[in-house]
Amino acid sequence: MATLGAQKKHKVTVVGSGNWGTTMAKLVAENVVAHPKLFEEKVQMWVYEEDVTIPKDSRHYNSERADQPQKLSQLINNLHENIKYLPNITLPSNVIANTDLVDSCKDSTILIFVLPHQFIGKVCDQLKGKIVPYARAISCTKGVDVSEKGIQLLCESIGKKLSIYCGALSGANIASEIAKELYSETTVAYDPPPMDSRAPTPKVSPSSSQVDLINPSKEVPGQRSARLVPLPTEYPALSHENIRKLFHRPYFHVRLVSDVAGVSLGGALKNIIALAAGFVDGLGWGDNAKAAVMRVGILEMVKFGKAFFAESAHTSTFTEESCGVADVITSCMGGRNFRCAKMSVERGESIGEIEEKELNGQKLQGTSTAYEVNAFLKSKGMEGDFPLFTAVYHILEGKLKPEQIPEIIEPKD
Ligand SMILES: NC(=O)c1ccc[n+]([C@@H]2O[C@H](COP(=O)([O-])OP(=O)(O)OC[C@H]3O[C@@H](n4cnc5c(N)ncnc54)[C@H](O)[C@@H]3O)[C@@H](O)[C@H]2O)c1
Numbered sequence: 001m002a003t004l005g006a007q008k009k010h011k012v013t014v015v016g017s018g019n020w021g022t023t024m025a026k027l028v029a030e031n032v033v034a035h036p037k038l039f040e041e042k043v044q045m046w047v048y049e050e051d052v053t054i055p056k057d058s059r060h061y062n063s064e065r066a067d068q069p070q071k072l073s074q075l076i077n078n079l080h081e082n083i084k085y086l087p088n089i090t091l092p093s094n095v096i097a098n099t100d101l102v103d104s105c106k107d108s109t110i111l112i113f114v115l116p117h118q119f120i121g122k123v124c125d126q127l128k129g130k131i132v133p134y135a136r137a138i139s140c141t142k143g144v145d146v147s148e149k150g151i152q153l154l155c156e157s158i159g160k161k162l163s164i165y166c167g168a169l170s171g172a173n174i175a176s177e178i179a180k181e182l183y184s185e186t187t188v189a190y191d192p193p194p195m196d197s198r199a200p201t202p203k204v205s206p207s208s209s210q211v212d213l214i215n216p217s218k219e220v221p222g223q224r225s226a227r228l229v230p231l232p233t234e235y236p237a238l239s240h241e242n243i244r245k246l247f248h249r250p251y252f253h254v255r256l257v258s259d260v261a262g263v264s265l266g267g268a269l270k271n272i273i274a275l276a277a278g279f280v281d282g283l284g285w286g287d288n289a290k291a292a293v294m295r296v297g298i299l300e301m302v303k304f305g306k307a308f309f310a311e312s313a314h315t316s317t318f319t320e321e322s323c324g325v326a327d328v329i330t331s332c333m334g335g336r337n338f339r340c341a342k343m344s345v346e347r348g349e350s351i352g353e354i355e356e357k358e359l360n361g362q363k364l365q366g367t368s369t370a371y372e373v374n375a376f377l378k379s380k381g382m383e384g385d386f387p388l389f390t391a392v393y394h395i396l397e398g399k400l401k402p403e404q405i406p407e408i409i410e411p412k413d
């Protein structure tokens with residue numbers, strides 16, 4: 001086995017502590033305890049510090065100084081609960097909240113990025129040159145990185161900025177359900193650099209999109225082009241088997257694939273579709289209308305992958321894996337993007353106002369992704385090829401009404 005003879009253990013840091021970040025820290029902390037030969041016992045969780053007051057309905061309201069603002073990080077470490085972003089869920093005591101970004105990642109060989117996507121760039125800038133050069137990362141963030149240079153997957157941006165390999169985790173994963181340990185599936189795209197697989201690993205089958213470890217799939221641009229520093233042999237190999245051990249729980253079933261682009265795009269683009277679903281539901285149009293925009297949205301998602309990531313994204317990832325159609329479905333039923341878009345139509349308020357009032361600091365990803373994807377499509381002169389994505393952008397801009405969605409997405413002769 002690849003882990004025999006390894007003297008060191010992997011140190012894991014979760015970069016982010018929102019609703020999903022805290023949930024990831026919980027499940028990873030459970031897994032490191034279950035696999036003590038592979039991982040260090042303590043899981044660092046980087047916390048963007050803020051002052052919070054314990055809400056009256058919290059089970060901790062009777063604790064000392066409950067009526068005064070306190071540091072979120074201290075509350076997490078004292079109460080083993082993130083009372084702001086994941087209330088009423090007990091965290092394992094081996095989750096350590098740390099507000100010092102660089103210190104939280106010091107010596108960590110596994111970095112799990114779970115931040116709203118707008119903060120990824122700044123955080124990576126601060127970490128540049130401050131992490132071990134042989135670290136590996138997984139991005140659990142849903143979004144894309146659009147600049148004047150074009151579009152990049154977030155794992156590409158992270159990988160390039162930090163000169164490390166970065167995979168992606170995405171699925172039909174509403175955090176609050178997973179935090180309560182209710183069954184769900186996820187997709188992990190981790191195509192480890194060959195230098196990390198030190199022992200022969202069995203071939204995975206049977207799905208076409210599952211990883212063939214003997215014949216790894218095509219590279220995602222940017223992932224392998226950077227000069228990667230090999231993981232020292234003192235550490236257990238970061239094989240698929242060991243990556244699975246880090247994330248898989250009895251209530252959180254992991255499927256490993258090689259398609260980093262498909263997994264990343266599914267997570268980003270479904271948020272635009274969820275906004276559209278919320279808009280039509282807010283009009284009171286019912287489930288058929290919602291299904292119609294979901295159908296068109298899924299087609300645009302697949303088309304986007306083919307148009308801009310043809311070398312890497314597989315259609316089967318969108319259709320067969322949790323990160324595709326399944327995530328569209330769950331997001332259009334109960335996700336925050338869906339709920340806020342619906343409320344914005346019902347109340348006649350902007351989605352930004354709803355986000356501010358209703359989410360208690362949590363962030364929507366669909367609105368900024370709709371703007372970013374539109375800027376990219378516009379730069380390519382291809383807005384008309386993606387009518388639903390474009391309509392969502394125009395609705396957010398106040399230039400279209402949700403009622404106009406059917407005529408906009410109707411195929412033109
Ligand atoms: N919540 C879910 O159900 C869920 C599930 C799957 C994926 N995701 C994805 O995970 C990512 C993170 O979402 P989340 O739900 O953990 O976060 P969240 O929306 O619950 O919380 C926002 C987070 O941003 C932090 N923050 C605020 N200002 C910041 C700044 N200037 N710099 C850095 N951090 C700052 C806050 O402290 C908080 O931790 C998103 O891309 C989201 O799409 C979320």
Ligand SMILES: O=P(O)(O)OC[C@H](O)CO
Nearest residue numbers: 171172173174335336337
């Ligand atoms: O609540 P949302 O809309 O950010 O979606 C959460 C997850 O991405 C669902 O898989």
